[in-house]
Amino acid sequence: MADPDNDVMAAEGLNLDEMAAAARDPRGEAHIERSAADLEAVFDVPVRVSVVLGRTKMPVSALLKLDTGTVIELDRQVGEAVEIFINDRLVARGEIVLVENRLGVTMTEIIKPQ
Numbered sequence: 142m143a144d145p146d147n148d149v150m151a152a153e154g155l156n157l158d159e160m161a162a163a164a165r166d167p168r169g170e171a172h173i174e175r176s177a178a179d180l181e182a183v184f185d186v187p188v189r190v191s192v193v194l195g196r197t198k199m200p201v202s203a204l205l206k207l208d209t210g211t212v213i214e215l216d217r218q219v220g221e222a223v224e225i226f227i228n229d230r231l232v233a234r235g236e237i238v239l240v241e242n243r244l245g246v247t248m249t250e251i252i253k254p255q
Contacts, residue, residue: 188227189227190225190226190227191226192226192235193223194223194244195215196215196216197215199213217237218237219239219244220236221236222234222236223237234248234249234250235248235249235250
């Protein structure tokens with residue numbers, strides 16, 4: 142639900158930091174209601190999502206012999222924990238799942254920024 146006070150602050154030219162400060166109660170807790178519509182402006186922003194499915198060691202000579210379709214054995218299996226990165230930043234942990242003979246990742250924990 143939109144907050145008319147926030148719309149007024151935005152119309153008066155306050156930046157996001159000023160709006161956030163104005164929306165805090167005396168204990169310093171924010172009480173602005175958010176919805177998916179608030180994020181609509183960033184829905185089309187491309188991000189790079191990476192998941193570390195496993196690791197392996199091999200000599201450079203073996204690496205140079207890799208070709209399309211080569212199978213590399215990794216140190217993790219279906220059901221094991223993986224790290225999920227967005228734009229090279231760790232944002233979550235999950236586990237490897239197998240759905241209809243395809244590998245996937247399910248998110249199990251969101252990492253809070255420090």
